[in-house]
Amino acid sequence: MPHLDPYFKEVDGLQGKFIDRLKSAVAIPSISSEDERRTDVVKMGEWLAEQIRAVGGTVELRQLGKQPGREHLDLPPVLLGRYGNDPNKKTILLYGHYDVQPAQKSDGWATDPFTLTMDDKGRMFGRGSTDDKGPVLGWINAIEAHQKAGVEVPVNLIMCFEGMEENGSEGLDNLIEEEAKKFFKDADVICISDNYWLGTEKPCLTYGVRGCNYYSIEVSGPGQDLHSGVYGGMTHEPMTDLIKIMGSFVDPDGKILIKGIDDLVAPLTDEEAALYPPIAFTMNDLHESLGSEVSIYDNKDDSLKHKMRYPSLSLHGIEGAFYTPGAKTVIPAKVIGKFSIRTVPNMEIDAVTQLVEKHVNEEFARLRSKNKMKFNVVHCGKWWVEDFNHPNYTAAAKAVERVYGVKPDMTREGGSIPVTLTFQAQLGKNVLLLPMGSSTDAAHSINEKLDKRNYIEGTKLLGAYLHYVAGELVHPSK
C-alpha cells in the first residue's frame, strides 16, 4: 500500500500539533467519579466534539439523563460521531472514552497530573495520556494527517466515545442496544483502543478477556460480637466456619478445587497453543511486575496461559472480622467472606454459580455448625473471546507489521472490558482490541504516561489499520 507512505510522512510532520492536542485534552480534568469534576467531564466531551467537527466529522452529544442513584448529577454525553458516508466503503465503529481516573499531585505524582510533561526519554506524563485520551485523539490525528497528505480515508468511521468508562459506563449498554439497528447499523467491524501491550517493545492484538464471577459467603450466629475469654469454647464461631469454607476453594498452586469447574474450560487447540511461544514476555518481566518471585509456574507460556485462558480463584478478604493492627480478643458475630473466579470459555456464568453454590452448601453441611450460612452472588461479568482469523484481525496484524516491522503478539487480557461483550452481543460484529500504549504506562496509577513513540507510531498504526481492514473485508487473506 504505497499511499501509506505520504500518510506516515504527514504524521511525522504533524507530531508537534498532535502532542499539543493531547496536552489540551490532558489539561481538562475529566474525572468521572468525582461529583465536582462532572462539569469538566462535560467540557471535555464538548472539546472532543469540536475536534471531530474541525476535521470534517459530524457529531451528536447524546444526553443520557440523570445518573442512577445520584440524581443530582447529569450523566456526561456519549459522543456519536461520523466521518464519511460512502455506501461503497466499509464502515468501522470506533470506541473510546474521554473521562479519566482521579489524580492529584499529592498522591505522589512527580509532575502536575493535568499538565502533559515530556521528559528527555520522550515519556509524556499526564492523567489520561494513555487511558484513553491518547488513543482517542489518535483517530482524529489519523483523519487530519490523511487530509493533509491528500490520501483518502478508505472507510467510513462511526465513533462512540463515552465519558463514564472509569465510573461503570452508566447508560452505555442501553444506548448500544437502542442504536444497534440505528446509528451503529452500518458498522462492519469494531475497533477499540483502550488496553496495553504486554511489554514495552512489541505491539499486540487482544482477542479475549476473562470474565469475573464475584461471590460472598455470610456466616452468622451469635446475636452480637462476643469476648473470646467469656464465650470461647461454648459457642460455634462464625469465623471458624467461614475460614473452613474459604479454605476449600483453591490450592496454593492455583488449582481450583470446586468439582466440575475444570470440565467447563475449553480445551487448548493447537492453533491457540501456537500463539503463546512467540509472545514477547519473560519470567523476568513477570517477576518485576509482581515485585517478587512468587510466580506459580517457572516458564512464560504456562504463566501466560493461566493469566489468559485458564480460570483462577482469589480470596479477597473478610468483612466483619477484626482487621486493624493490634490484638483484639473478639469472636465476630457475623463475617462475610469475599472471593471471585476469573472465567474463560466455555464457563457460562450460571453454570459456574451452580457449581460454586453446590460446593459451598456441601462444605457448610459437612461442618455441622449451628451457625447460619448465606451464599450470595455479588456480580458477574462474562468472558469475551473473538475469532482472531477474522479480516479485522488479519488487517490489524498487517498494519502492525507495516508500522513496527514485527508480527504482533496475540493476547488475551486477564481482567474484564465489559463494552467488548456488549458490542459483540448487540451488533453481532467482530471486535478488535488494538492497543496504543505499553505495559509501563501506569494507567490508573500515579505518573501515568504515554511514550511519544507509542503516540506517533500508534497514530500511524490506526491509520494503516483502516487501509488494511478496507482491503481484508473485501478480499480476506485467510
Next chain:
Amino acid sequence: MPHLDPYFKEVDGLQGKFIDRLKSAVAIPSISSEDERRTDVVKMGEWLAEQIRAVGGTVELRQLGKQPGREHLDLPPVLLGRYGNDPNKKTILLYGHYDVQPAQKSDGWATDPFTLTMDDKGRMFGRGSTDDKGPVLGWINAIEAHQKAGVEVPVNLIMCFEGMEENGSEGLDNLIEEEAKKFFKDADVICISDNYWLGTEKPCLTYGVRGCNYYSIEVSGPGQDLHSGVYGGMTHEPMTDLIKIMGSFVDPDGKILIKGIDDLVAPLTDEEAALYPPIAFTMNDLHESLGSEVSIYDNKDDSLKHKMRYPSLSLHGIEGAFYTPGAKTVIPAKVIGKFSIRTVPNMEIDAVTQLVEKHVNEEFARLRSKNKMKFNVVHCGKWWVEDFNHPNYTAAAKAVERVYGVKPDMTREGGSIPVTLTFQAQLGKNVLLLPMGSSTDAAHSINEKLDKRNYIEGTKLLGAYLHYVAGELVHPSK
C-alpha cells in the same frame, strides 16, 4: 457469729449514706484511657484516699512516674492503705481499682453515665457503679458500719487500689514485686472484688481464670497488592496460604486440632466435676447471653466446663485483606491472621507456643508455596487457679451462706484477670475473687449498673467474710 447481726443492721441503717458515697464516686469521670481525663483519675484517687482516712485508715498515694510510651502523662497513684495494725490479728490484702471505662451519653446511655441514677427496680445506673467503685466502697462501708455498730473489725486490712486497671495496670506489677516483702508482707490472704456472678440470683466464689496466648501469622509474597484479573492464576496468593493455615487449627465444634495441646490439659478430678452440677446457670441463660442458640453443647455442665476449664481457640480476623462492604478484586500482598488460645491448667505458655509454632510451620511447609510466612507471638498471659479448700474460700462460702442463705457457686472466669497471678506469684498467698455485682451489670458497656441489693447485701458479705476468714485462718474447717 452473733456480733454480725448488729453489723448487718447498721449496714441497713446506713444504706442511704452508702448510696450517696457511690454517687459521689461515680460523679468523678476517672477514665484512665483518655488523656484529658487523667486529672479526674487523680482526683478520684485523692477522693478515695480521703474516704479511707475518714474511717480511720492511713493511706499513701504512691506515685508511679510517667506513663511508658506516653511520657506527657503521669500515671495515677496507687493507694496503699491500712486499717488496723494489731499483731494478734490476721491481715487481709484487698485489691480494687478506682478508674473506669470510657462513657458518654451519646454512646446510647439512657441516663447521664456520671450521675448515679436509681430506677424503681433498685438498679443504680452509672459508669463504675459495678466496675469497680461499688465493690471498693463496699470495704469502706463495711469499716464504717462496724464502727457505728460498735463491732470490732476482726482483721487488719491492707488496701491496694489502683487507677490504671482499665488501661493495662501500668506499673502495678513492679509495685507489687517491690512491696511484696515490705508493705504487703503481713498479708495472710488476698481478696479481690472485681468480677461478677454467673447469673443474677446466686453469688459465686471464683477460683480460677483462663490464660490467653495471642498469635499472628504473616504471609507475604507480591511486592504490592495485585489486580486479580491481571495476576490471578500466575502467582501464589498470600490469602490462599493464610486461610489454609487458619483453617487447620480448630473444628466447628471447638476441638483444637493442634497436636499435643489436649495432652497438656489437667484431667478433671471428681472433686472438681462435682462443682458444676449445683451451679445456677441454664442453657436458657446461655442462649440469652449469646443472643441465639449457637451453643456447641446441649447441656449446662459441658458448656461451663468448656468456658472454665478447657482451652478454646478463636480466629479473630485478618489484617491487610479487603474488609469493607462492596466488592474489590484485589490480591492482597501481605496478610496477617490473628488468633488466640484460651489456656487452662497445666498448659504452660511456652509449651503451648512451641506446639502452635510447630503446627503452623508444618502446615505452611505442606502448602509448598513460594510466599513467605512469619509466625509471631503477640502476647501471652498465664491462667490462674487457686486451692478452693483453703480457709480463704471456706470463710467466704460461710459468709455467702450467712448473708444470702445459699451455698455459693464455685466458678472460674473464661477471660483473664492478670493481677491475681501477680499477687499469687509475688506474695505466695491464697487469692480469692469475691464478686459483688451480677451478670447483667454491663460493666464496660452502656448503662452499666449495680443493683441496690448487690451493693447493700454485698457490703454485708464483705464484712461477714472478714469475720469468717479471721476464724478459718486460725481454725480451718476443712
